[in-house]
Amino acid sequence: MTEEPRPRNTPTSLRILFEDRDLVVIDKPAGLPSTGRTLDDPHSAQAVLTAQLGRFVWAVHQIDAGTTGLLLFVRKKSAVDVFTDKLKKGEKRYLAVAAGRVAKATQELTGAIGWDDARKRWAVLADDAAGAKTARTSVEALSTSDRASLVSARIFTGRTHQVRVHLTHAGHPLLGDSRYAPPEVAALFERPALHAWSMTLSNVAPLVCPIPIDLQGLLAREGLALPD
DSSP, rough: OOOOOOOOOOSSSEEEEOOOOOEEEEEEOOOOOOSSSSSSSSSHHHHHHHHTSOOOOOOOOOTTTEEEEEEEESSSGGGGHHHHHHHHHHHEEEEEESSSSSSEEEEEEEOOOEEEEETTEEEEEEETTTTTTTTEEEOOOOOESEEEEEEEEEEOOOOTTHHHHHHHHTTBTTTTTTSSSSSHHTTTSSOEEEEEEEEEOTOOOOOOOOOOHHHHHHHHHHTTOOOO
C-alpha cells in the first residue's frame, strides 16, 4: 500500500485546543502524520506533542497526513481504550471541498470499503468482497458553486480514507486529492481539501477546530462559505 508522504518541515510545537488530566486535543497541521513509523520517529504529531509536553502521549485515533484538524491523544496508555470507545459513540464531522455540485442537501453513503489491489488504493467494494468492511458517511451540502461544493461529512465508522473514498464513489472527489481525484481536480489544491472539524464526546466539552488559512483561501476562491 502506498504510504503518505513525509513532511518537509516538522513543526516544533502544536496548537492545543483542549486538555485535561486525561486528554490532549490538538489542531493538526497539513503534511504531518498523526503517528510515526516507529516510536522514535520525530516526524509525527505524536512525537512533536511528546516533546512539547515533556512526556509520552498515545494517539486515540489517526487522521491522514494531508488532513487538518482535531486529533486526540491521551496522557496514559490505559486511557486509549476508554477514549476510543467515547470516539465511536460520539459524533465526528469533517469539512470537505468536493468537485461538482452536490445536489442533495443530505445523503447517506454506505458502500463497504476495502483495499483494491488493481487500483492500489482503498475503494468501495461489493459487500461480500474479501476484506470489505461496512462504512457509513452522512454528507450534507453546506454551500455550492459552479465547480465545487462545501460539505459536512459525519462518519459513523472509521475506515481508512472513508470520506475521500465515499465522496469519490459518489462522483465528487475532493479537490487536491491526487490519489482519488482525476488530475484536473487534484490540481485545484495542494492537498486533499479535508478538515476534521468537530467532535462531541461524553463528559468532554464540544470540540471545534478553526478552518485553516489554506482552506479558507480555497473557499473564497471557489465562492463557498459556511452558512451563518
